[in-house]
Amino acid sequence: MTKFTDLGLNEALLRAVADMGFETPSEVQEKTIPILLSKETDMVSLAQTGTGKTAAFGFPLIQKIDANSRTTQGLILSPTRELCLQITNELKNYSKYVSGLNIVAIYGGASINDQAKDIKRGAQIIVATPGRMKDMISRRMIDISKIAYCILDEADEMLNMGFYEDITEILSHSPKDKSTWLFSATMPKEVATIAKKFMNTPVEITVGTKNTGTKNVTHEYYTVNARDRYQALRRLADANPDIFSVVFCRTKRDTQKVAENLIEDGYNAAALHGDLSQNQRDLVMKSFRNRQIQMLVATDVAARGIDVDDITHVINYQLPDEIEIYTHRSGRTGRAGKNGVSMTIVSKSEVRKIRSIEKIIQQKFVAKDIPNGMGICEIQLFHLANSIKNTEINHDIDSYLPNIEEVLDGLSKEDLIKKVFSVEFSRFYSRYKNAKELNVSEGNQREDHADEDTTRYFLNVGSKDGFDWMSLKDFLRDLLNLGKDDVYRVDVKDSFSFFNTDTKHQELVLGIFEDFKLEGRHVNVEVSKDGGGKDRGNRRRRDDKSGFRKKRTDDKPSSGAFGDKGKRDYKSKDNSKFAGGGKRRSSDSKPQGTGGRRRRKS
Ligand code: ADP
Ligand code: MG
Numbered sequence: 167m168t169k170f171t172d173l174g175l176n177e178a179l180l181r182a183v184a185d186m187g188f189e190t191p192s193e194v195q196e197k198t199i200p201i202l203l204s205k206e207t208d209m210v211s212l213a214q215t216g217t218g219k220t221a222a223f224g225f226p227l228i229q230k231i232d233a234n235s236r237t238t239q240g241l242i243l244s245p246t247r248e249l250c251l252q253i254t255n256e257l258k259n260y261s262k263y264v265s266g267l268n269i270v271a272i273y274g275g276a277s278i279n280d281q282a283k284d285i286k287r288g289a290q291i292i293v294a295t296p297g298r299m300k301d302m303i304s305r306r307m308i309d310i311s312k313i314a315y316c317i318l319d320e321a322d323e324m325l326n327m328g329f330y331e332d333i334t335e336i337l338s339h340s341p342k343d344k345s346t347w348l349f350s351a352t353m354p355k356e357v358a359t360i361a362k363k364f365m366n367t368p369v370e371i372t373v374g375t376k377n378t379g380t381k382n383v384t385h386e387y388y389t390v391n392a393r394d395r396y397q398a399l400r401r402l403a404d405a406n407p408d409i410f411s412v413v414f415c416r417t418k419r420d421t422q423k424v425a426e427n428l429i430e431d432g433y434n435a436a437a438l439h440g441d442l443s444q445n446q447r448d449l450v451m452k453s454f455r456n457r458q459i460q461m462l463v464a465t466d467v468a469a470r471g472i473d474v475d476d477i478t479h480v481i482n483y484q485l486p487d488e489i490e491i492y493t494h495r496s497g498r499t500g501r502a503g504k505n506g507v508s509m510t511i512v513s514k515s516e517v518r519k520i521r522s523i524e525k526i527i528q529q530k531f532v533a534k535d536i537p538n539g540m541g542i543c544e545i546q547l548f549h550l551a552n553s554i555k556n557t558e559i560n561h562d563i564d565s566y567l568p569n570i571e572e573v574l575d576g577l578s579k580e581d582l583i584k585k586v587f588s589v590e591f592s593r594f595y596s597r598y599k600n601a602k603e604l605n606v607s608e609g610n611q612r613e614d615h616a617d618e619d620t621t622r623y624f625l626n627v628g629s630k631d632g633f634d635w636m637s638l639k640d641f642l643r644d645l646l647n648l649g650k651d652d653v654y655r656v657d658v659k660d661s662f663s664f665f666n667t668d669t670k671h672q673e674l675v676l677g678i679f680e681d682f683k684l685e686g687r688h689v690n691v692e693v694s695k696d697g698g699g700k701d702r703g704n705r706r707r708r709d710d711k712s713g714f715r716k717k718r719t720d721d722k723p724s725s726g727a728f729g730d731k732g733k734r735d736y737k738s739k740d741n742s743k744f745a746g747g748g749k750r751r752s753s754d755s756k757p758q759g760t761g762g763r764r765r766r767k768s
Contacts, residue, residue, distance in 0.1 A: 173199045178263035179225055186259060192218035194373045195225070201369055202226035202347065208368035209347045210361050215494070216475075216501030217373060219349045220256045223317050227291065228257065230315065233266040236288030238308070240315040241340070243296055243333060245323040245470055247273040247444070248451065252473050253319065254293045267291070272308070274298045275444040282307040296324060296332035303339050310340045321350040321357050323470050323494070330356070337364055352493060383480075383500035384507045385531045387520050390604045392513040393651030396427060398536050398604050399483055402509060403433060403461060404594065405537040407549040411479040412472060413463040414495050416487065419640060423650065424483060425463040438464040438472075466491055475501050482510035485519055492523050509534075514606055535605045539598025543591060550590045621669045622694040627684060628661040638663055646674060664694055 170183050170191055191199070194213040202209065203226050213219055223242075231239050244250050254271040261267045270284045272294035278301070285292070285308055292299075292308065302308045316337065318324065324333065346365050350357050361368060390398045403409055415421040418439040425437035436450045436459045447468070453459045455474055464472070466486055477499040486492055499506025510531070512520060520531050537545070563570075574582065627633060633641070635656040642653045642665060655666040667675055672693070679691035 168196045174203045175225055176229055179229060179260060181263050182260050194219055195222045197371045198222040199225055203229060206345050208345055208365040210368045211349050211371045212353055213373035215351050215497035220253055223347050223349060224257050224260050227315055228261045228264060231290050233264055233290060237312050238289055238292055238310060239313055240291040241310055241313050242293045242317040242319055244319040245327050247275060247295055250293050250295050272298050272302060296329040296336060300332045300335050303336060313340050314344050316340060316344055316346045318348045321348050321360060322352045322354055325356040351497060382505045383496050385529055386507060386534045387510040387512050387531050388534055388536050389512055389514055389517060389606050390536060391606055392654050394604045395511050395651055398511050401536050401542060402481060404542045405545050407546060409460055409479050410477055411461050411481055412469060412477060412498050413461055413481040413483050415463060416484045418465055421463050421465050428461055433461055434459050435461040435463060438462055438468045440468055472498055478506060480508040485510060485516055489519060489523050489526060493527060539601035542598055543594045546594050547587055547591055619669050620666050621672045622664055622666045623675060623691050624694040625663045625691045627689055628659045628663050630661045633658050646678060
């Protein structure tokens with residue numbers, strides 16, 4: 167087995183390695199370090215998250231830098247401020263026995279003048295995010311004309327985040343004859359393009375198979391009705407009492423809502439998304455690192471760079487829009503040789519996406535059942551038993567013991583146990599005693615919602631009006647003040663759309679749209695004849711198929727799919743329902759940017 171001493175590292179680095187407790191080099195380190203130390207070359211190195219890439223470039227870089235010169239010699243570009251700070255910290259640890267070496271982090275959201283001062287003092291290595299770096303170069307606060315090494319870390323993420331232009335601009339200020347080392351978890355074609363454009367016959371190193379998930383991550387999926395997603399999430403959390411997890415949602419809004427619901431339901435949870443200030447995000451990350459937060463609910467963008475070891479579970483509350491992103495999500499667990507579980511909650515119609523992801527990660531998912539209520543109670547009881555057993559006795563309570571004993575006098579050990587456990591059991595028992603089965607068999611290809619209790623609607627707005635299925639769904643559930651998954655099967659066409667709700671909401675839906683305007687235009691909903699609910703006696707069926715109603719005065723020329731075929735006069739009540747309702751959006755507000763957040767209990 168290769169040892170750190172076999173790699174060609176100098177004494178200062180080996181001492182630091184020993185201090186950090188690294189025993190053997192990881193595969194990417196073993197393959198990369200000797201090459202980078204022995205020659206000047208460009209390199210493309212592909213390895214999963216958590217495989218130790220920072221040291222793979224950090225050790226050779228530190229060894230090659232001349233710490234006696236104050237010239238900036240190495241530049242590391244990384245996608246986020248979080249990562250930037252982490253890399254800087256790691257490098258400082260690695261170089262603790264190298265005197266005179268200054269490593270400076272450059273990132274947005276902090277004082278540019280302070281950073282410029284740090285640079286002025288002489289920074290041999292700069293770790294930067296592309297945006298701030300470009301800014302500082304253009305203000306002549308940083309000179310990279312003499313760098314010998316440029317490292318593009320997490321290149322795939324940087325390109326994902328749209329930093330291509332910035333990187334190009336930055337590199338144009340660097341010398342041609344430097345060495346460029348690119349590190350990435352995946353090799354999308356954009357990364358290949360970068361490699362071609364900025365590098366000279368790079369040595370290529372791949373650890374594991376390209377684009378595969380980390381080996382020590384188990385992938386599980388749970389099939390439930392879309393509207394049961396949140397309950398499923400809770401059960402997964404309850405069934406894993408020691409969970410330390412990142413929960414991924416697709417949108418900021420869902421992220422916020424899921425986190426709020428979890429907090430309301432008593433979990434140690436928090437949201438991490440782009441609408442938070444940098445300061446708020448820092449606080450959240452700090453609490454997460456300290457384990458004060460057990461469930462960090464995050465968007466994909468905000469979670470980039472979360473680099474916390476020991477995450478036990480990644481939970482995909484929703485699958486990402488692009489399945490490639492799944493790799494990034496699941497890579498947040500199973501780091502540094504530990505095992506991790508990536509759990510995905512899917513509706514039946516999404517099971518096929520699981521199959522596509524399996525192809526990408528070249529690993530099979532395990533189909534699992536959401537634990538039932540009593541199963542969870544049992545898990546919690548055993549968890550309690552074990553934590554009682556493993557708790558170290560706190561002798562500060564000794565002085566209270568006589569009184570406690572007096573209170574408990576006469577109880578047998580058996581009774582005592584029963585009572586202690588009942589305290590905990592009752593909590594979960596009352597939550598779960600009437601809990602229903604959440605699992606849906608995926609073999610059954612029917613839709614999530616049984617035909618009997620679902621109604622399909624036709625709505626005369628569509629993608630022409632700026633909606634896609636997600637924004638329309640958000641818009642509808644906000645407007646209707648319904649829960650997360652109460653509007654479903656949203657299908658947006660050019661100038662009209664379909665969606666479903668449970669039939670019990672039909673009155674509400676038809677009522678709200680009775681006199682509804684969107685940007686001055688009348689919006690009309692009707693129960694769709696096909697593709698949804700069965701005909702019911704109590705349905706308020708409209709006779710014609712008109713999309714827009716031609717209104718007496720202020721109608722714009724019709725552009726709806728069903729135009730003005732139906733000329734029924736349409737009575738406007740000026741949307742009094744919405745005017746000044748406070749809670750509801752005003753009828754002519756924009757569909758996007760859906761107003762204030764309402765909290766609902768599920
Ligand atoms: P990557 O950049 O590939 O995602 P990191 O460089 O952030 O991974 O390393 C992940 C974790 O593994 C860090 O906590 C790091 O300190 C640790 N680590 C790196 N190399 C080793 C090693 N050889 N032995 C043990 N732990 C290591
Ligand atoms: Mg890294």
